[in-house]
Amino acid sequence: MKKIILVAVLLLTSMYGFSQESSIQEKAVKLIKMTSGQQFEIMTEPVVKMIPEENREAFKKELLTSMEDLYAQIAEVYVENFSEAELDEILAFYHTPVGEKMVAITPELTKKGMEIGQQWGMQLQPMIAKYSK
Template identity: 30%
Template sequence: MKTFLLAGLMFLGLTLNLNAQSDDSYKQETIEFIKLTGATKAFQNAIAQIGQMVPEDKKVDYTAEAEGTLDDLYSKMADIYMAEFTQGEIEQLVAFYKTDLGKKLASKQTSLTQKAMGLGQNWGMEVSAIAQKYQ
């Protein structure tokens, strides 16, 4: 009985260890995907833009500390993506973003998002004007 219990615990430990390794590689691949989409450039731009208010003699320290927050941000973002996409889907997305078309999409993503947000704001004002007619 003790041998059976010990063997079961060893198997469980091995299974948990393998799952932890699999989850870690899944998370790392998800982080790679997020970076391939152009997020790194967007975050670097945000750090620089926010840092404009920091005095020049403190910018190096500010930049280092701000960039130090990115690993945690990527990890949290990965958790969000992992809740929506399987590891196989993430692998396919990584493969796509490594293609020429995927690289082009990633390089234009920030600009496209900004333009789309502008359109969305204009559309929202248009719909608000329509709603006002009915008040």
């Protein structure tokens, strides 16, 4: 009887630990989707446009599936660096008016930032050439 109780306790403990890890993982994925999902969509737009029109919908479907895997992998990094309580606080911020605004305008900020970065990179060409001799 003691063995059965011990096994039951071990199973319940491991299940509790798994559910906690699942919960924190889910919160990390939610945060990534909330803060970076639109950015990933912007970054993949040029790739989608390279696909022939007749194959785009199938490609987008497969791309979205692969992005779920990407989110899960990135979430592991978040889980390593934030506690569940910290993720709760970050998520709470993104549900405030300022946080919602941040999420809403981040794609535009990213797009403009990339354009500025490209222009800056072009300006570096003469400097790179000067020091590459």
